[in-house]
Amino acid sequence: MTAETQTRPVTPPSFPAHRRTDQRLRYARRARRADLMLIAMWTSGAAAAALFLASGGAAQFGSPAEIVTSLGILAGLVGTDFILVMLVLAARIPVVDRTIGHDRAIAVHRRLGKPALYLLLGHGALLLIGYGMSEGIDPIREVGSMLALPDMPLAFLGMGLMIGVVITSLVAVRRKFSYEGWHLIHLLSYVSVAFALPHQLSVGGVLAEGTLQRVYWIALYVVAFGGILTFRFVEPIVSTLRHRMTVAGVSTIAPGVVSIELAGRRLRELGAEGGQFFIWRFWTGRTWWHSHPISLSALPTGSSARITVRDLGAGSARISAVPVGTRVSIEGPYGLFSDVARTSEKLVVVAAGIGVTPIRALLENAEFAPGDATVLLRAGGVEETYHWDEIRALAAARGAHCYMMIGPRATGSRSWMARADADRGVTLQSAFPDLRSSDLYLCGPTSWLDSIEADAQAAGLPAHQIHAERFDW
Incomplete structure (x- = not known):
């Protein structure tokens, strides 16, 4: 060495000395906010269950069939709550990113995936058994009866899509996909959750109009999908149009490693800190459908920024060869690094x-x-x-x-x-x-x-x- x-x-x-104190106080405050935010997210499932029980669900345990059906409803409510919390964590909402950080948010997002899937599978199985017991038919025949109800075909389709998304998120499976392919499949999670909403509002009267449950669930859907729409789509488009970034130059610094110089307007207004990353999209015929999380390798000035890319796959190899003048879309900055x-x-x-x-x-x-x-x-x-x-x-x-x-x-x-x-x-x-x-x-x-x-x-x-x-x- x-x-x-x-x-x-x-x-x-x-x-x-005041700077040392400021750092410690800032960390302590952020740590408290992060703990409270994560506790709220994990316990939101309990809140969903409590609202069901308080709104008459506690009286629906009178017979074996009702017990099984009510347990199925509880599993579905908690599982759906977890899925919506996962969407909130993945929405790149600034207050979440500044409080717990992008990496920690995604880690919690992944940890919620398996419990959510198991709860939703249990929801389907328990309802088939419970309704079948009430009607005196077996669970397989009950599938046909449920599919005849309004909005239930969409719910079954949403369940199938969610199973596919969770399976592809497992580490052993995820490694078999390119980042772009996996990301495309993961977008199906939005569709699967949207497919589940109609049957929640129309089947069984669980979320009847005028109930606190209905207010809670609609609010949670609004936060999840509103966050996705605002911070994954609208805000990046606005930021891209405001700053008008283009590729100003590409230079090789080592075999398979290039620095990409970027030009734009008012780039200091991005508020980027050293160590943070952006999601970059380069608008060429070969790269427009790729999005790449890449850290800044130099702080932005008013009109320039820089990233450094190593060829680790087909996607990064393609962006290493983008021509000067290529338009660039951005999302970010992200991370607490x-x-x-x-x-x-x-x-x-x-x-x-x-x-x-x-x-x-x-x-x-x-x-x-x-x-x-x-x-x-x-x-x-x-x-x-x-x-x-x-x-x-x-x-x-x-x-x-x-x-x-x-x-x-x-x-x-x-x-x-x-x-x-x-x-x-x-x-x-x-x-x-x-x-x-x-x-x-x-x-x-x-x-x-x-x-x-x-x-x-x-x-x-x-x-x-x-x-x-x-x-x-």
Whole structure:
């Protein structure tokens, strides 16, 4: 491991105490809001069940058939509630993104998927059994009776679509799809939920007019679909038209890696922080149907911005070859991988491979005093040292320590570092003596990142001081 330590010729005053207090208070407030928001989302299913029971559902447990039917209704209400909460989490609503962050929102979204599916499957099965018991027929024949009811064919179709969406979201299955193909299939979740609404309002009188239940469910549908419509469609169109971004240049910085310079209007008004990402769409015949989540590799000026792309598949290879003048659509900025998530005055940044791109932008506007920031750049070989010269220059200008680690990975618990450094006894604590009083920002391949994150936790660094940006979907 080689080191470059730079400081300014004139040392400014130390990091002000009020700034340290502001960071801690800001984190504490955001953490409380995040906890309350997530609690509300997880417990909204209980609220849906309580509204049903309070609106007369508690009296519908008089016979075995009623018990089974009522349990089926409860399963359907809670399952549908979870699906709508999943849509809210995926809608990229700014208050959700600023409070819990895009990555955490999507993680909760995925965790809700299986319970929602199981509850909806249980809903269908229990209703077929319960109604069949009431009518004296078996559940298979009851399917025909239910399909004869208004809006039920749409409900069955919606159930089938939802099963397909959840199955394709499983990690083992998702990896068999390209990002674009998986994303297209995932859009069916909106259709499946929309198909379920009519039968909720018309069948069984569960959501009868004038009831608090009906108000709750319509409000939840409005928030979910209103959020999707506003922040996944309307706002990106408005932002794209306002800023009029186009490709100003494409330059190769390494084999298979290019920087795309972008020109536009009033780009500072995007409010982007270093470390955040946008969803980009390049309007050429080969790329218009691709949307790509890519971090900024330089903070926007009033008229320019930059991203850096590595060819990791057909989609990224195509955008690496877009011609100058190509129009660009944008969604964002997103994510809490920025200075806004800081809790400490000291900063430790570790990046590997193409993971240096958000790190490079992060260093541009992160607040720290000279000597309070340390950067470790990791690469398997010199061909992977993307933007290292720019990062070293930023470190020099801002008084940060900069270390470089090149070589094949070590084995075991320290597999995130180069084998040569691990063999000579380098540890996370020796590389970063002030680690426990610092915020640690990590960006790189998932397996590498998991290794260093586990090492940091073993060293006693609290989870809220670790900020990770994983390059997966």
